[in-house]
Amino acid sequence: MLGSKNQFDQKKIVDQFMESLNGAMNQGIHVAPYHTYVDVGTHYGAYIFAAHRRGYSKIYGFEASAINTSIAHRILQQQNVSNYRIYNFAVSNESGNIVKLRKLRDIESTGQYSIIDYSLYENPKKKMGEEYENCMTISLDRIFDLCDIEHIDTMKVDIEGAEYDFLMNKDLSRIRTMYIEFHCGPTKNKELGHYLSKYFDIYGFYTALDHNVVNSVQAGGIDVEDIDFTQEIHYMVLLNKSVPRPKVIHNHPPEEHPR
Numbered sequence: 001m002l003g004s005k006n007q008f009d010q011k012k013i014v015d016q017f018m019e020s021l022n023g024a025m026n027q028g029i030h031v032a033p034y035h036t037y038v039d040v041g042t043h044y045g046a047y048i049f050a051a052h053r054r055g056y057s058k059i060y061g062f063e064a065s066a067i068n069t070s071i072a073h074r075i076l077q078q079q080n081v082s083n084y085r086i087y088n089f090a091v092s093n094e095s096g097n098i099v100k101l102r103k104l105r106d107i108e109s110t111g112q113y114s115i116i117d118y119s120l121y122e123n124p125k126k127k128m129g130e131e132y133e134n135c136m137t138i139s140l141d142r143i144f145d146l147c148d149i150e151h152i153d154t155m156k157v158d159i160e161g162a163e164y165d166f167l168m169n170k171d172l173s174r175i176r177t178m179y180i181e182f183h184c185g186p187t188k189n190k191e192l193g194h195y196l197s198k199y200f201d202i203y204g205f206y207t208a209l210d211h212n213v214v215n216s217v218q219a220g221g222i223d224v225e226d227i228d229f230t231q232e233i234h235y236m237v238l239l240n241k242s243v244p245r246p247k248v249i250h251n252h253p254p255e256e257h258p259r
Contacts, residue, residue, distance in 0.1 A: 020046035024047045049075075090137050095137055102131070167196070176240050203222070
Protein backbone atom coordinates (compact mmCIF):
# COMPACT_ATOMS: atom_id res chain seq x y z
CA MET A 1 0.00 0.00 0.00
CA LEU A 2 1.23 3.49 -0.85
CA GLY A 3 1.47 6.00 1.94
CA SER A 4 4.53 6.45 4.11
CA LYS A 5 4.66 8.74 7.11
CA ASN A 6 6.68 11.21 5.02
CA GLN A 7 3.90 11.39 2.43
CA PHE A 8 1.46 12.65 5.02
CA ASP A 9 3.76 15.22 6.64
CA GLN A 10 1.27 18.08 7.03
CA LYS A 11 3.91 20.81 6.88
CA LYS A 12 5.30 19.47 3.63
CA ILE A 13 1.81 19.24 2.17
CA VAL A 14 1.02 22.83 3.12
CA ASP A 15 4.39 24.05 1.84
CA GLN A 16 3.87 22.28 -1.48
CA PHE A 17 0.34 23.66 -1.78
CA MET A 18 1.50 27.22 -1.10
CA GLU A 19 4.42 26.95 -3.53
CA SER A 20 2.07 25.69 -6.26
CA LEU A 21 -0.51 28.37 -5.42
CA ASN A 22 2.12 31.08 -5.79
CA GLY A 23 2.99 29.74 -9.23
CA ALA A 24 -0.66 29.41 -10.22
CA MET A 25 -1.39 33.03 -9.35
CA ASN A 26 1.77 34.59 -10.76
CA GLN A 27 2.92 32.65 -13.82
CA GLY A 28 1.97 33.34 -17.40
CA ILE A 29 -1.06 35.09 -18.85
CA HIS A 30 -4.82 34.64 -18.64
CA VAL A 31 -7.32 35.73 -21.24
CA ALA A 32 -11.00 36.30 -20.43
CA PRO A 33 -13.62 34.87 -20.39
CA TYR A 34 -13.10 32.54 -17.46
CA HIS A 35 -15.63 29.75 -17.85
CA THR A 36 -14.08 26.29 -18.03
CA TYR A 37 -10.79 25.31 -16.36
CA VAL A 38 -9.33 21.79 -16.59
CA ASP A 39 -6.45 20.92 -14.24
CA VAL A 40 -4.61 17.84 -15.53
CA GLY A 41 -2.34 16.66 -12.75
CA THR A 42 -4.21 18.22 -9.85
CA HIS A 43 -1.73 17.24 -7.11
CA TYR A 44 -3.00 18.95 -3.92
CA GLY A 45 -5.48 21.27 -5.66
CA ALA A 46 -3.58 24.59 -5.68
CA TYR A 47 -4.39 25.34 -9.31
CA ILE A 48 -8.06 24.53 -8.74
CA PHE A 49 -8.05 26.98 -5.83
CA ALA A 50 -6.39 29.61 -8.03
CA ALA A 51 -8.96 29.04 -10.81
CA HIS A 52 -11.74 29.48 -8.24
CA ARG A 53 -10.16 32.73 -7.03
CA ARG A 54 -9.85 33.95 -10.61
CA GLY A 55 -13.55 33.38 -11.21
CA TYR A 56 -13.80 30.29 -13.40
CA SER A 57 -17.34 28.90 -13.17
CA LYS A 58 -16.62 25.27 -14.09
CA ILE A 59 -13.46 23.64 -12.75
CA TYR A 60 -12.44 20.03 -13.37
CA GLY A 61 -9.40 18.20 -12.04
CA PHE A 62 -7.80 14.94 -13.14
CA GLU A 63 -5.40 13.30 -10.68
CA ALA A 64 -3.99 9.78 -11.00
CA SER A 65 -3.17 9.35 -7.30
CA ALA A 66 -6.04 8.48 -4.98
CA ILE A 67 -3.92 9.81 -2.11
CA ASN A 68 -3.44 13.20 -3.75
CA THR A 69 -7.11 13.33 -4.72
CA SER A 70 -8.14 12.85 -1.10
CA ILE A 71 -5.73 15.52 0.14
CA ALA A 72 -6.90 17.98 -2.53
CA HIS A 73 -10.55 17.46 -1.58
CA ARG A 74 -9.74 18.10 2.07
CA ILE A 75 -7.81 21.31 1.39
CA LEU A 76 -10.39 22.70 -1.05
CA GLN A 77 -13.29 21.91 1.26
CA GLN A 78 -11.50 23.67 4.11
CA GLN A 79 -11.31 26.73 1.86
CA ASN A 80 -15.03 26.50 0.99
CA VAL A 81 -14.38 25.83 -2.69
CA SER A 82 -17.37 23.99 -4.14
CA ASN A 83 -17.48 24.70 -7.91
CA TYR A 84 -15.06 21.93 -8.85
CA ARG A 85 -14.90 18.19 -9.41
CA ILE A 86 -11.80 15.97 -9.31
CA TYR A 87 -11.71 12.69 -11.23
CA ASN A 88 -9.30 9.99 -10.11
CA PHE A 89 -7.88 9.08 -13.54
CA ALA A 90 -4.44 8.97 -15.13
CA VAL A 91 -4.50 10.77 -18.46
CA SER A 92 -3.06 8.99 -21.49
CA ASN A 93 -3.61 8.51 -25.20
CA GLU A 94 -6.38 5.93 -24.61
CA SER A 95 -9.17 5.52 -22.09
CA GLY A 96 -10.00 2.47 -20.01
CA ASN A 97 -6.55 0.93 -19.50
CA ILE A 98 -5.33 -0.07 -16.03
CA VAL A 99 -1.80 1.20 -15.39
CA LYS A 100 0.66 1.24 -12.51
CA LEU A 101 1.20 4.60 -10.86
CA ARG A 102 4.59 4.82 -9.13
CA LYS A 103 5.87 7.46 -6.76
CA LEU A 104 8.93 9.41 -7.82
CA ARG A 105 11.76 8.99 -5.34
CA ASP A 106 14.92 10.92 -4.54
CA ILE A 107 13.11 14.24 -4.90
CA GLU A 108 12.41 16.87 -2.28
CA SER A 109 8.75 17.51 -3.08
CA THR A 110 5.90 15.29 -2.00
CA GLY A 111 3.03 13.64 -3.80
CA GLN A 112 4.67 13.26 -7.22
CA TYR A 113 3.75 10.14 -9.17
CA SER A 114 4.02 8.97 -12.76
CA ILE A 115 2.75 6.19 -15.02
CA ILE A 116 5.82 6.68 -17.23
CA ASP A 117 9.04 4.66 -17.22
CA TYR A 118 11.58 7.48 -17.22
CA SER A 119 14.36 5.18 -18.41
CA LEU A 120 12.61 5.25 -21.81
CA TYR A 121 12.45 9.05 -21.81
CA GLU A 122 16.15 9.91 -21.54
CA ASN A 123 15.56 11.25 -18.06
CA PRO A 124 17.82 9.43 -15.60
CA LYS A 125 17.38 12.14 -12.95
CA LYS A 126 13.85 10.89 -12.31
CA LYS A 127 13.73 7.55 -10.51
CA MET A 128 10.68 5.49 -9.74
CA GLY A 129 9.87 3.78 -6.46
CA GLU A 130 8.84 0.16 -6.18
CA GLU A 131 5.47 0.80 -4.55
CA TYR A 132 2.54 1.50 -6.82
CA GLU A 133 -1.20 1.81 -7.05
CA ASN A 134 -3.36 0.82 -10.00
CA CYS A 135 -5.35 3.49 -11.78
CA MET A 136 -7.47 3.80 -14.92
CA THR A 137 -6.57 5.99 -17.88
CA ILE A 138 -8.62 8.63 -19.64
CA SER A 139 -7.96 10.33 -22.99
CA LEU A 140 -8.40 13.98 -23.97
CA ASP A 141 -11.48 13.22 -26.07
CA ARG A 142 -13.07 11.41 -23.17
CA ILE A 143 -12.39 14.36 -20.85
CA PHE A 144 -14.55 16.56 -23.08
CA ASP A 145 -17.31 13.93 -22.98
CA LEU A 146 -17.10 13.26 -19.25
CA CYS A 147 -17.20 16.94 -18.33
CA ASP A 148 -19.87 17.62 -20.98
CA ILE A 149 -17.98 20.58 -22.41
CA GLU A 150 -17.31 21.77 -25.96
CA HIS A 151 -14.32 23.98 -25.22
CA ILE A 152 -11.71 24.46 -22.52
CA ASP A 153 -10.82 28.06 -21.73
CA THR A 154 -7.70 27.12 -19.77
CA MET A 155 -5.99 23.77 -19.30
CA LYS A 156 -2.98 23.20 -17.06
CA VAL A 157 -0.92 20.04 -17.70
CA ASP A 158 1.65 18.76 -15.18
CA ILE A 159 1.69 14.98 -15.37
CA GLU A 160 5.33 13.94 -14.90
CA GLY A 161 6.18 12.66 -18.36
CA ALA A 162 2.74 11.48 -19.52
CA GLU A 163 2.13 14.73 -21.44
CA TYR A 164 3.57 13.29 -24.66
CA ASP A 165 1.15 10.35 -24.83
CA PHE A 166 -1.73 12.54 -23.65
CA LEU A 167 -1.38 15.35 -26.22
CA MET A 168 0.68 14.14 -29.16
CA ASN A 169 -1.37 13.83 -32.39
CA LYS A 170 -4.56 14.91 -30.61
CA ASP A 171 -7.01 17.57 -31.79
CA LEU A 172 -6.16 20.56 -29.58
CA SER A 173 -8.30 23.10 -31.42
CA ARG A 174 -10.89 23.32 -28.63
CA ILE A 175 -8.39 24.47 -25.98
CA ARG A 176 -7.96 28.27 -25.79
CA THR A 177 -5.06 28.55 -23.35
CA MET A 178 -2.67 25.92 -22.00
CA TYR A 179 -0.01 25.86 -19.27
CA ILE A 180 2.24 22.81 -19.51
CA GLU A 181 5.39 21.26 -18.06
CA PHE A 182 7.61 18.97 -20.14
CA HIS A 183 9.32 15.98 -18.53
CA CYS A 184 9.64 13.64 -21.53
CA GLY A 185 13.35 13.85 -22.24
CA PRO A 186 14.98 15.94 -25.00
CA THR A 187 13.67 14.06 -28.06
CA LYS A 188 10.03 13.82 -27.04
CA ASN A 189 10.06 17.28 -25.43
CA LYS A 190 11.07 18.81 -28.76
CA GLU A 191 8.65 16.71 -30.78
CA LEU A 192 5.75 17.63 -28.52
CA GLY A 193 6.77 21.30 -28.42
CA HIS A 194 6.74 21.50 -32.20
CA TYR A 195 3.39 19.74 -32.37
CA LEU A 196 1.85 22.16 -29.86
CA SER A 197 3.17 25.10 -31.90
CA LYS A 198 0.87 24.05 -34.76
CA TYR A 199 -2.12 24.96 -32.59
CA PHE A 200 -0.70 27.55 -30.21
CA ASP A 201 1.51 30.60 -30.06
CA ILE A 202 4.08 30.41 -27.26
CA TYR A 203 3.93 33.37 -24.88
CA GLY A 204 6.28 32.26 -22.14
CA PHE A 205 8.45 29.44 -20.85
CA TYR A 206 10.82 28.58 -18.03
CA THR A 207 13.61 26.02 -18.26
CA ALA A 208 15.69 24.21 -15.67
CA LEU A 209 18.87 25.48 -17.36
CA ASP A 210 19.07 29.09 -16.23
CA HIS A 211 15.96 29.54 -14.07
CA ASN A 212 15.02 32.58 -16.14
CA VAL A 213 11.43 33.22 -17.20
CA VAL A 214 11.10 34.18 -20.87
CA ASN A 215 7.88 36.02 -21.77
CA SER A 216 6.61 37.70 -24.91
CA VAL A 217 3.72 40.06 -25.48
CA GLN A 218 4.42 40.41 -29.19
CA ALA A 219 2.05 39.01 -31.80
CA GLY A 220 3.05 35.45 -32.60
CA GLY A 221 4.91 34.99 -29.35
CA ILE A 222 8.17 33.05 -29.12
CA ASP A 223 9.64 31.00 -31.97
CA VAL A 224 9.64 27.32 -30.97
CA GLU A 225 13.06 27.00 -32.62
CA ASP A 226 14.50 29.31 -29.96
CA ILE A 227 13.64 26.95 -27.09
CA ASP A 228 16.22 24.52 -25.68
CA PHE A 229 14.23 21.31 -25.29
CA THR A 230 17.21 19.44 -23.85
CA GLN A 231 16.19 21.06 -20.57
CA GLU A 232 13.04 20.28 -18.65
CA ILE A 233 10.47 22.97 -19.40
CA HIS A 234 9.03 23.82 -15.99
CA TYR A 235 6.17 25.64 -17.62
CA MET A 236 5.14 26.91 -21.01
CA VAL A 237 2.34 29.40 -21.72
CA LEU A 238 0.34 28.72 -24.88
CA LEU A 239 -2.47 30.69 -26.57
CA ASN A 240 -4.51 29.09 -29.35
CA LYS A 241 -3.79 30.62 -32.76
CA SER A 242 -7.52 30.77 -33.55
CA VAL A 243 -8.36 32.91 -30.50
CA PRO A 244 -8.70 36.65 -31.18
CA ARG A 245 -6.12 38.62 -29.21
CA PRO A 246 -8.19 40.49 -26.62
CA LYS A 247 -6.66 42.37 -23.73
CA VAL A 248 -4.16 40.13 -21.97
CA ILE A 249 -4.59 39.93 -18.21
CA HIS A 250 -1.41 39.23 -16.27
CA ASN A 251 -1.45 37.33 -13.02
CA HIS A 252 -1.34 39.06 -9.66
CA PRO A 253 -0.61 37.57 -6.24
CA PRO A 254 -3.70 36.60 -4.25
CA GLU A 255 -4.77 39.12 -1.64
CA GLU A 256 -4.64 36.48 1.04
CA HIS A 257 -3.48 32.89 1.23
CA PRO A 258 -5.48 30.00 2.69
CA ARG A 259 -4.55 28.84 6.12
